[in-house]
Amino acid sequence: MDWKDILNNYIDIVTKELEKYMDINYSKNNKLIEAMKYSLMAGGKRLRPVLAMASYEFFSSDLEKVMPYACGLEMIHTYSLIHDDLPAMDNDDYRRGKLTNHKVFDEGVAILAGDGLLNYAFEIMLENTIKQDNMGLYVEAMRIIAKAAGINGMIGGQIVDIENEDKSIDGETLDYIHLNKTAALIAASMKVGAVIGGADKNDIDNIEHIGKNLGLAFQIRDDVLDIIGVKNKLGKNVGSDESQNKSTYPSLYGMEYSIEKIKECTHNAHERMQVYDKKADFIYNLSNYLVNRDF
Amino acid sequence: MDWKDILNNYIDIVTKELEKYMDINYSKNNKLIEAMKYSLMAGGKRLRPVLAMASYEFFSSDLEKVMPYACGLEMIHTYSLIHDDLPAMDNDDYRRGKLTNHKVFDEGVAILAGDGLLNYAFEIMLENTIKQDNMGLYVEAMRIIAKAAGINGMIGGQIVDIENEDKSIDGETLDYIHLNKTAALIAASMKVGAVIGGADKNDIDNIEHIGKNLGLAFQIRDDVLDIIGVKNKLGKNVGSDESQNKSTYPSLYGMEYSIEKIKECTHNAHERMQVYDKKADFIYNLSNYLVNRDF
Numbered sequence: 001m002d003w004k005d006i007l008n009n010y011i012d013i014v015t016k017e018l019e020k021y022m023d024i025n026y027s028k029n030n031k032l033i034e035a036m037k038y039s040l041m042a043g044g045k046r047l048r049p050v051l052a053m054a055s056y057e058f059f060s061s062d063l064e065k066v067m068p069y070a071c072g073l074e075m076i077h078t079y080s081l082i083h084d085d086l087p088a089m090d091n092d093d094y095r096r097g098k099l100t101n102h103k104v105f106d107e108g109v110a111i112l113a114g115d116g117l118l119n120y121a122f123e124i125m126l127e128n129t130i131k132q133d134n135m136g137l138y139v140e141a142m143r144i145i146a147k148a149a150g151i152n153g154m155i156g157g158q159i160v161d162i163e164n165e166d167k168s169i170d171g172e173t174l175d176y177i178h179l180n181k182t183a184a185l186i187a188a189s190m191k192v193g194a195v196i197g198g199a200d201k202n203d204i205d206n207i208e209h210i211g212k213n214l215g216l217a218f219q220i221r222d223d224v225l226d227i228i229g230v231k232n233k234l235g236k237n238v239g240s241d242e243s244q245n246k247s248t249y250p251s252l253y254g255m256e257y258s259i260e261k262i263k264e265c266t267h268n269a270h271e272r273m274q275v276y277d278k279k280a281d282f283i284y285n286l287s288n289y290l291v292n293r294d295f
Numbered sequence: 296m297d298w299k300d301i302l303n304n305y306i307d308i309v310t311k312e313l314e315k316y317m318d319i320n321y322s323k324n325n326k327l328i329e330a331m332k333y334s335l336m337a338g339g340k341r342l343r344p345v346l347a348m349a350s351y352e353f354f355s356s357d358l359e360k361v362m363p364y365a366c367g368l369e370m371i372h373t374y375s376l377i378h379d380d381l382p383a384m385d386n387d388d389y390r391r392g393k394l395t396n397h398k399v400f401d402e403g404v405a406i407l408a409g410d411g412l413l414n415y416a417f418e419i420m421l422e423n424t425i426k427q428d429n430m431g432l433y434v435e436a437m438r439i440i441a442k443a444a445g446i447n448g449m450i451g452g453q454i455v456d457i458e459n460e461d462k463s464i465d466g467e468t469l470d471y472i473h474l475n476k477t478a479a480l481i482a483a484s485m486k487v488g489a490v491i492g493g494a495d496k497n498d499i500d501n502i503e504h505i506g507k508n509l510g511l512a513f514q515i516r517d518d519v520l521d522i523i524g525v526k527n528k529l530g531k532n533v534g535s536d537e538s539q540n541k542s543t544y545p546s547l548y549g550m551e552y553s554i555e556k557i558k559e560c561t562h563n564a565h566e567r568m569q570v571y572d573k574k575a576d577f578i579y580n581l582s583n584y585l586v587n588r589d590f
Contacts, residue, residue: 026447028451028455028468029447029450029454029455032451089406108381108457111383111384112378112453115409115410116446118410120446122437122441123445126437126438126441127438129434130431130434130435130438135431135434139421139434142417142421143421143424143425146421151324151331151411151414152324155414156324156327159326159327160323162404162407176322
């Protein structure tokens with residue numbers, strides 16, 4: 001199978017699982033469910049669940065074991081986008097080519113839809129975990145996710161990001177933002193796949209390093225795309241970082257160095273993949289695709 | 296020991312534990328930690344952790360086993376207050392006699408402080424759970440909390456609440472709001488104490504019923520206080536429900552019926568406590584105090 005077919009197959013599986021999880025018996029809270037579905041089912045790259053699934057398959061088969069955690073990762077990523085887009089944060093009107101959550105619903109509903117997705121992620125993961133014999137693996141997976149999504153991970157990166165919107169920042173601060181806001185959850189996605197797949201400590205560490213490098217490359221590519229990208233493909237306004245006076249990799253280090261850095265991170269990741277030989281083909285191809293993407 | 300001494304002792308224990316959890320090694324995200332601490336350490340009744348601790352002691356000793364989950368409950372409760380107070384929701388300037396989170400910090404920080412507390416609750420609970428031999432009990436406790444705090448619990452109640460702000464609603468809708476927005480997490484607090492304490496299924500069900508009745512009584516008392524209360528004691532503006540055209544128990548059923556309903560719920564709870572004899576003395580006294588409170 002071509003790696004793009006594998007990708008589409010993964011996306012298909014996770015999207016169907018998410019649909020199942022969002023097929024909720026609601027009573028009076030239908031507006032909330034509707035708002036959660038609006039953002040969760042808006043497409044997107046499904047990068048985090050795909051990475052969790054792919055890294056799981058380095059070590060094990062029967063994908064369904066990792067699915068609740070892959071879906072949890074996507075719910076957490078989606079909640080972070082809904083809250084990031086709010087007027088009090090990045091104040092974005094478009095996301096993935098569609099109006100942002102608070103533009104379709106209202107701010108109060110969007111805040112609760114984000115809260116709902118974060119909480120629901122843990123709810124579905126815990127509902128699954130309680131039924132397992134080998135609970136330790138799954139608790140460890142949730143622990144990794146909570147840490148990466150939290151105050152010393154994604155939320156930590158986001159606060160430093162919004163605090164520095166109108167300031168020029170140093171490289172250390174930009175690294176903090178990138179590593180925490182984006183790379184932490186991407187690395188966690190791969191790590192969770194390895195943990196549930198039954199990998200040993202060495203492999204888990206190795207996979208985490210791969211994830212961190214890919215996450216950083218991915219975020220710097222995002223910065224680059226904000227300058228050179230095309231609105232239609234990106235689904236949001238080009239130059240939105242610049243118009244918010246956000247420091248980015250290119251604004252701090254220049255375009256040439258940024259592109260070098262993307263290559264370097266990708267190379268680091270690829271080196272650590274070699275030990276998995278053909279099993280890593282998919283992630284190898286995916287990473288090349290991601291760092292050269294124009295969307 | 297007088298029941299009020301027991302209460303103060305419980306509050307003391309949980310406050311110290313929360314302080315420990317908030318003693319975080321931060322780097323660049325100190326504004327986030329500061330905002331989380333501001334609301335979490337603002338006092339408050341600590342009702343949910345106290346109920347978890349008290350119901351745990353029906354069945355077991357060595358309180359420290361329940362503490363991470365008692366603290367998680369308080370973090371989740373606090374995040375819900377921060378988000379409820381936002382301009383896009385209830386738009387309140389004061390809470391517990393202090394400026395609300397977004398008035399001291401700003402809206403973006405307050406949203407992230409709420410997100411941070413919700414996520415951190417699961418993080419600390421999971422960090423503790425992974426170290427336990429008998430993981431099942433703790434996973435079940437987290438599952439109960441996630442469910443009660445979620446889209447078919449607290450968040451569900453909140454969306455129906457804000458959707459109906461300027462509408463007159465029927466009793467069924469008001470019950471949905473009260474049962475989900477407030478009673479669900481209060482019932483979960485008691486249930487979690489019982490589960491971690493090692494109670495059997497009958498006792499867990501019984502304790503949940505007690506919690507649900509106390510939670511409902513507590514919320515109706517809140518509605519009543521919003522009309523008859525005194526600002527200084529309540530720490531927020533009296534009549535804020537009315538000024539937002541919120542339907543409340545007294546506005547829907549009248550004051551007399553509301554007070555009857557509080558008595559009825561409290562009585563139901565007390566009946567189910569009898570089987571625990573002297574062990575239930577504290578919660579019996581606490582519940583009488585709460586439903587007669589003017590704060």
